[in-house]
Amino acid sequence: MAAAAKVQWNTSIRAPEHMAIVITAPIMSVIFLSIVRYNDRDDLVANAVIGTGLFGIWFVAVDVAGGVIQNERWMSTLDLVLAAPRAFGLVVCGRILPVMLIGAFTLLESWLVATVGFGAHLSVRHPGIALAALLVTLFATACTATMLATFFVISRDTTIYQNALSYPFYILGGVVFPLSALPDWIQPAGRVVFLSWSADLLRDSLSGDEVQDVLPRLGAIAGLGALALLLGIYLIRKAAERARRTGTVSLA
């Protein structure tokens, strides 16, 4: 995982496309904040800021997960990586982890847009909880994106699925609005998406009220992430076995 992380870091700092979110995240932040400000709902500034941050973190993870598979395929090295004795899922997860820093940076950008651009006052009332929630969220994101990489192994064009794996997760993860904004029947599905726990906890860490059940909520995020990683390793192995059997590793 460390070697994979090193490869990805060296790749990403030379690849402007991996930095695209650093440019687009502040604009997304402006969209959310403009809706909030236009409707005189400054109480929702935290939703807009945290929403943009989670948006950026998820975007980078899915972008890199798809990009890893696509690039290995273009460079004809996917066959070699799949033939290696180590689980490919761990390699993918290792490559996603370092770019989570780029995703986390969008949270800072969003906060800057809110305070400098919109003159909003946003203080973190529980910094320890916020930091812990952010770190666990980064871990869970990398793990979940690893699971989703299965789609990319079996897909000819990863861009199609990268697109599909964005907004449905923003809705189910309640990244900007709470899950209660969704119809009752869909809310349980949202609870299976770690982003919903992350968004709630991060929003609570900004409020002045006492934050309830911190450890169980952190555990839910980490647990869902760990479960996704295990499932990802298994599913990618299965997908790779099928690709080997049908001769479609490079020709999906």
Next chain:
Amino acid sequence: MTAKQVIGQAAFVGFTEFKHVYTLKTWLTGWMLRLVSQVVFFGLVGKMAGDRITAEYVLLGNVVTVMAIEATLVITTAALERFQGTYPMLVASPTNMGLVYLGRGLHWVVAGLGSSALVLALVWGLFRPDWNWRVAVFALPCLALIGISAYAYGAFLAACSLRHHKFRWLYLNFGFTLLMTFCGANVPRSFWPAPIEWFTEFLPLSHGLAAVRTLAAAGPVSEVVGQLALEICVAGLWAVLTLVFFERIAGKGRRDGSLNFTS
């Protein structure tokens, strides 16, 4: 070849390539899923921040924006000529390269028209907004005009991206997010500071979306026609800029030998 023939042949190449981009299954489970969920997402943000009227305002804005987003995908098509090694041949040919590009990605306008019409139908069915029936009847011509002006704007950005093709995704994302933000999709253009509001007069989507909103509110037909006329002017402006800019890019590329070597 006449300009019409150049655009027609370029469009034919684009449509032929497009058949290999999606299957019906990947279009529905990939692209359409993304577009519908994007519109629903912003609709829910609107609902959280305001009332039902706000939610419907944001929903309509984002449905129409789908057309602009898909039309600007021409930015990614432009880089194909570089990858296929045909870019210097286009520059060497006697016609303006901009004409080729104005036809090369026209399939994105047609695809966008289909996508946005389907998203409109789905969102209308799901949320039952209080939009006038005229939207259902006259949406297609409005969307087509928005698509053409957003396409011309996208072709201009494609020309800019040719010298920095590694940044083409950045040009695309920045290009359509700019339209989503400032052209009235989520909040009225008057919300923004005067210089920004003035600038949006020259961006695609602004006037077309205003026309659709007038239709939805059963406003006067003259206002709809006036806004659509302005959208046509915006399309013309960006098309001219595209032709001029491609000539400059080609000229510079010939002079410094950078046609195939910029990053």
